[in-house]
Amino acid sequence: MPRLTDARKELRRTQIAEAAVRCFSRNGLERTSIADITVESGLSAGSIYAHYRNKADLVRAAAREVLAKRADVLGEYAAADAPPSPDELLSRLIAAIDPAEARVGVQTWGEATTDPAIRDIVVDMTDRMRAMLHDCVTAWLVKVEHHEPPRAWEHATPIAHRVMALYQAELLYTALRTPTEETPS
Amino acid sequence: MPRLTDARKELRRTQIAEAAVRCFSRNGLERTSIADITVESGLSAGSIYAHYRNKADLVRAAAREVLAKRADVLGEYAAADAPPSPDELLSRLIAAIDPAEARVGVQTWGEATTDPAIRDIVVDMTDRMRAMLHDCVTAWLVKVEHHEPPRAWEHATPIAHRVMALYQAELLYTALRTPTEETPS
DNA sequence: CCACAAAAAGAATGGCTGCTCTGCTTACGG
């Protein structure tokens, strides 16, 4: 049956989503038209609508992609044998920030203030990141600072909160600092 | 000359801008149409365009209004005789957050990532707030912690940075946490 | 009070945008 193989279908979806992220990073969530994504992806409008129900669906996918990538970076450190100190953790997270994704991330925050679907995605990803940060800090307290595990978990809470806040602030500064790149001609 | 008196003209401008902020807080910067602002303000489209050149101009005015109000709150503490400690300062700032304005503030960040005019407003206001925070913390270090003024200023820098970040993060959380209010019927 | 110019109203407009629809093309299973 001549359906597209799942791998190929997923490939198209990410091809579209990545093109969308590039467009969003340049022009913002609402200012990019389907036509823009059309030329950026090399596909046609019809094709895009074969893979995403509508524009909102595509925006959600893009938001998830950007936020998930940020969470992944954190996941690596959370699983490390030698847990970094909070300061070290923070500066590594900051070093891993990609300006284009930072911009889309901040746009996502703005959209989340009015769109419940985006809001859920952002809140979910934020909670997940904070939890990983919490694990990471707890591991550091136990392994390096030799705290007792149950107390360490409590101690880690405000520290994780602060690291998260400082990271998000840095994300905002990066998004604002970086000039929005020109369309490649 | 039968021109509107300056006071009345300014009144109309803020009437429009405040209606715009309410709309933005509900539906976001781009999803509110001039028609929405028309019904919220009780004025007509023609009238709005008599006071603002175009929608972008109105958005800029709204952004400035919201950000300036936040800076004003901070200004009070900066001028106080008994400077609050950084923790105290932060919790007072957080207590003064208005959910609706927090939403518009976060939307403003998103818009700033692609619109240079908004970006300048946000960066300017952010810098100004950080500077006031810096003064505030320096005053506390000198008056309460009895640091030497020149050293105090240096010490204050990272503290002010952290307070700012924590405040902005709280602003984001407030914007995400608060359900967007319904239109009054 | 009055005259009159500015301000407000609100319908009209033109452009853009999301989305759909009709065939052509392609890749997959046999």
Added chain:
DNA sequence: CCGTAAGCAGAGCAGCCATTCTTTTTGTGG
């Protein structure tokens, strides 16, 4: 290889929205 059902292209459509234009109303200086 081939038939077929899907993916895909791209023009077309309907609706919305910022902005403008004309007419009516309003406030102000004299």
